[in-house]
Amino acid sequence: xxxxxxxxxxxxxxxxxxxxxxxxxxxxxxxxxxxxxxxxxxxxxxxxxxxxxxxxxxxxxxxxxxxxxxxxxxxxxxxxxxxxxxxxxxxxxxxxxxxxxxxxxxxxxxxxxxxxxxxxxxxxxxxxxxxxxxxxxxxxxxxxxxxxxxxxxxxxxxxxxxxxxxxxxxxxxxxxxxxxxxxxxxxxxxxxxxxxxxxx
Amino acid sequence: xxxxxxxxxxxxxxxxxxxxxxxxxxxxxxxxxxxxxxxxxxxxxxxxxxxxxxxxxxxxxxxxxxxxxxxxxxxxxxxxxxxxxxxxxxxxxxxxxxxxxxxxxxxxxxxxxxxxxxxxxxxxxxxxxxxxxxxxxxxxxxxxxxxxxxxxxxxxxxxxxxxxxxxxxxxxxxxxxxxxxxxxxxxxxxxxxxxxxxxx
Numbered sequence: 001x002x003x004x005x006x007x008x009x010x011x012x013x014x015x016x017x018x019x020x021x022x023x024x025x026x027x028x029x030x031x032x033x034x035x036x037x038x039x040x041x042x043x044x045x046x047x048x049x050x051x052x053x054x055x056x057x058x059x060x061x062x063x064x065x066x067x068x069x070x071x072x073x074x075x076x077x078x079x080x081x082x083x084x085x086x087x088x089x090x091x092x093x094x095x096x097x098x099x100x101x102x103x104x105x106x107x108x109x110x111x112x113x114x115x116x117x118x119x120x121x122x123x124x125x126x127x128x129x130x131x132x133x134x135x136x137x138x139x140x141x142x143x144x145x146x147x148x149x150x151x152x153x154x155x156x157x158x159x160x161x162x163x164x165x166x167x168x169x170x171x172x173x174x175x176x177x178x179x180x181x182x183x184x185x186x187x188x189x190x191x192x193x194x195x196x197x198x199x200x
Numbered sequence: 201x202x203x204x205x206x207x208x209x210x211x212x213x214x215x216x217x218x219x220x221x222x223x224x225x226x227x228x229x230x231x232x233x234x235x236x237x238x239x240x241x242x243x244x245x246x247x248x249x250x251x252x253x254x255x256x257x258x259x260x261x262x263x264x265x266x267x268x269x270x271x272x273x274x275x276x277x278x279x280x281x282x283x284x285x286x287x288x289x290x291x292x293x294x295x296x297x298x299x300x301x302x303x304x305x306x307x308x309x310x311x312x313x314x315x316x317x318x319x320x321x322x323x324x325x326x327x328x329x330x331x332x333x334x335x336x337x338x339x340x341x342x343x344x345x346x347x348x349x350x351x352x353x354x355x356x357x358x359x360x361x362x363x364x365x366x367x368x369x370x371x372x373x374x375x376x377x378x379x380x381x382x383x384x385x386x387x388x389x390x391x392x393x394x395x396x397x398x399x400x
Contacts, residue, residue, distance in 0.1 A: 003296040007251040014247035047214035051207040096203040
């Protein structure tokens with residue numbers, strides 16, 4: 001049985017449906033919304049509607065962006081002959097934060113996962129191959145899918161095909177995170193760290 | 201420097217302005233919104249707009265409700281001669297959950313707090329007194345403001361005035377919460393628990 005008025009109840013439920021929001025937080029958010037001024041509420045709602053309306057996929061790299069091509073693909077200072085392949089739009093942000101990568105991206109929007117019925121055709125692999133074939137200047141494809149089973153399978157699949165196109169494919173390194181602890185590193189990571197050792 | 205497109209950035213900021221939402225959760229919520237179907241988004245937005253449009257204060261108890269009077273004030277089975285005074289609408293829900301209280305409520309919408317410039321006239325005390333004076337049948341006023349400095353001050357202030365009207369005023373008990381631990385109970389609560397002891 002609910003003790004709230006129907007409109008409050010619906011608002012609480014709407015917040016509860018969001019990820020990582022439990023009941024108590026949903027109640028707090030709902031009452032925050034009720035207390036908010038009309039201007040604040042309108043600002044919040046228009047942030048959602050504008051995002052839904054304005055954002056589109058970049059036709060080159062499938063990043064989400066207000067513009068097509070996205071600012072990275074449109075960037076004159078970027079090296080358009082090095083493509084970093086990532087699973088998700090958010091992975092681009094993580095890469096950009098390093099300030100190290102000056103190439104462009106390709107977002108797969110997922111990874112090959114037969115368990116979940118996701119095959120190579122369900123993610124943007126065809127589009128990646130088309131991009132590579134359309135640009136004979138391509139120097140390197142860096143596969144930066146997540147170091148999990150699905151990400152590794154996707155990396156293997158992609159690299160196999162791209163190699164047949166005669167293009168260099170690399171994979172980001174696995175190893176112990178900086179600040180990490182050997183003692184607490186799982187054996188798979190440690191094995192990868194050993195395999196990936198380099199001369200000092 | 202931000203790496204997100206302006207529309208995503210604004211959406212993330214909109215979520216970040218909500219209470220108890222940090223940056224990482226805001227990013228997760230923003231991308232959840234972007235992934236949501238148009239129907240889901242519209243449902244979310246209309247939950248907010250409907251709540252803002254439909255909800256009003258009950259003219260009797262100042263509860264927030266879709267109807268005026270609110271379901272509790274309109275309830276035929278409630279004892280309209282016992283009024284429980286609370287600071288906030290959410291306190292009504294907490295009381296209702298006990299299934300013990302059969303009277304009606306009065307929401308003060310705050311507590312007296314000179315530090316924050318909130319005096320007796322800034323909360324719904326006048327309205328409470330008017331309610332009491334309008335109903336000669338009133339048997340008891342239960343003051344259930346929060347057991348903090350402001351809540352106590354408000355309780356004292358209210359009880360003083362109501363006593364002059366010849367109406368019984370009570371205060372909810374302070375003590376050790378059920379399941380609590382004597383060892384970890386602060387001394388003020390323990391003092392209150394001692395003072396409020398009753399014969400077995």
